[in-house]
Amino acid sequence: xxxxxxxxxxxxxxxxxxxxxxxxxxxxxxxxxxxxxxxxxxxxxxxxxxxxxxxxxxxxxxxxxxxxxxxxxxxxxxxxxxxxxxxxxxxxxxxxxxxxxxxxxxxxxxx
Amino acid sequence: xxxxxxxxxxxxxxxxxxxxxxxxxxxxxxxxxxxxxxxxxxxxxxxxxxxxxxxxxxxxxxxxxxxxxxxxxxxxxxxxxxxxxxxxxxxxxxxxxxxxxxxxxxxxxxxxxxx
Numbered sequence: 001x002x003x004x005x006x007x008x009x010x011x012x013x014x015x016x017x018x019x020x021x022x023x024x025x026x027x028x029x030x031x032x033x034x035x036x037x038x039x040x041x042x043x044x045x046x047x048x049x050x051x052x053x054x055x056x057x058x059x060x061x062x063x064x065x066x067x068x069x070x071x072x073x074x075x076x077x078x079x080x081x082x083x084x085x086x087x088x089x090x091x092x093x094x095x096x097x098x099x100x101x102x103x104x105x106x107x108x109x110x111x
Numbered sequence: 112x113x114x115x116x117x118x119x120x121x122x123x124x125x126x127x128x129x130x131x132x133x134x135x136x137x138x139x140x141x142x143x144x145x146x147x148x149x150x151x152x153x154x155x156x157x158x159x160x161x162x163x164x165x166x167x168x169x170x171x172x173x174x175x176x177x178x179x180x181x182x183x184x185x186x187x188x189x190x191x192x193x194x195x196x197x198x199x200x201x202x203x204x205x206x207x208x209x210x211x212x213x214x215x216x217x218x219x220x221x222x223x224x225x226x
Contacts, residue, residue: 046216102153104153
């Protein structure tokens, strides 16, 4: 069974204090690993897709990396507007259109 | 237009009511999804439609009945729900029906309360 574990569950940062969120996964043949951002009462918003170990993608203050067992979402010099829940999801080989989500990291960035 | 539109945004219903959730996208996507999300939990897949045909049903109780009238619309019909069915119901779409580009576009959801 595919499993996705995210840590920490919650993270509080001061504005400008860089940090990383972790997503560990166990899947039978990874086809893609996805990062989403979710604001309260809203649907998840797509951030990145990573397909193979060693791949990196960046968007503004966010950088996602992938190894064979885990992915990191690095947040550089965060701002209060980066506060949200960050979800990691995996698509496994033979899984059709199915994504398995982790439980998320709730990030709060304070002034 | 890169939006997935869901209506209503909020719904309160009794256990004997029948109601429907609606979802619409105009991105030409060929796969559409229903997810259920409880507070502080990840989204859980319920149904997947691929080219307007039901391709995945994650053993969802029959009180939830999906319908895909055309490639742009997705409905979820609700009947005789239980209080534990209260959750945020999310609709999503993706360009690919199969393959590796499974980037999902989510709607803002319908917050459902069952009394």
